[in-house]
Amino acid sequence: MKNDYEFLNTSIDGHILEVTINRPEVYNALHPPSQQEFHEVWNEFADDEELWIGIITGAGDKAFSAGNDLKYQASGGEMTAIPESGFAGLTNRFNLNKPIIAAVNGVAMGGGMEIALACDLIIASDNARFALPEPKVGLAALAGGMQRLPRQIGMKAAMGMMLTGRHVEASEAKELGIVNEVVEQNKLLETARSWAKQIEECSPMSIRATKQVAYQSLGEADLQKSIKGQYSAVGELFKSEDFVEGPKAFAEKRPPKWKGR
Numbered sequence: 001m002k003n004d005y006e007f008l009n010t011s012i013d014g015h016i017l018e019v020t021i022n023r024p025e026v027y028n029a030l031h032p033p034s035q036q037e038f039h040e041v042w043n044e045f046a047d048d049e050e051l052w053i054g055i056i057t058g059a060g061d062k063a064f065s066a067g068n069d070l071k072y073q074a075s076g077g078e079m080t081a082i083p084e085s086g087f088a089g090l091t092n093r094f095n096l097n098k099p100i101i102a103a104v105n106g107v108a109m110g111g112g113m114e115i116a117l118a119c120d121l122i123i124a125s126d127n128a129r130f131a132l133p134e135p136k137v138g139l140a141a142l143a144g145g146m147q148r149l150p151r152q153i154g155m156k157a158a159m160g161m162m163l164t165g166r167h168v169e170a171s172e173a174k175e176l177g178i179v180n181e182v183v184e185q186n187k188l189l190e191t192a193r194s195w196a197k198q199i200e201e202c203s204p205m206s207i208r209a210t211k212q213v214a215y216q217s218l219g220e221a222d223l224q225k226s227i228k229g230q231y232s233a234v235g236e237l238f239k240s241e242d243f244v245e246g247p248k249a250f251a252e253k254r255p256p257k258w259k260g261r
Helices: 032-047 070-074 111-118 145-153 155-162 170-176 185-200 204-216 223-227 232-238 241-251
Strands: 008-013 016-021 053-058 063-065 100-104 107-109 121-125 129-131 181-183
Touching (some): 053 063, 053 185, 063 100, 111 129, 129 170, 181 185, 204 232
Parallel strands (some): 053 100, 121 181
Antiparallel strands (some): 008 016
């Protein structure tokens, strides 16, 4: 994994990749150069067989991400070079079966909230705040927020946020179902890493199959069709070494040695 990014910091612990947005002077807002770096990071993450889980957070203790860098845009900065993989190289990346955890350390506004919604788990610090305030500045949450939020918390709760642009604190976000866990600021990364370690104990092939089926079947109203559907990650699981190793380790009463292939 490349580690000389200008706007991101990366680190690896075992099979876990941690990515930190490093623009605290603008509340970790993203502009096209930083988004291109994200595109490269997630491409590497997807292609690396030794990386199984991702964590994304923001530098400092004030912001996960304030979303799109409006000051950069207002100053005439080039805004058209957003990668095809979407905001933060993630919101349009629908073929990534590896799980990603958002460790939200402060405000997650607009595109920042859309990054978090595109992740599979959200761990929030007790000072985190979430909002899709784009209508207040004549914009709209076009990086998936308008689609993902209703699917994750229901239409009425989502419309209550989106039509007002109001800020939702971490405790309410937990009640709404946006957030998996709320912890003190100084325990945020420790908690996110703990979730990642629990996932790491499972077969990465099983995890990828689980993520793919859960998301791809979400829009299928017919339960029977959904269950009988063809999922590539399930086929890969059945052909994998992990599919043999799991039951074998269980029978031998030892921890499994996952290969991820």
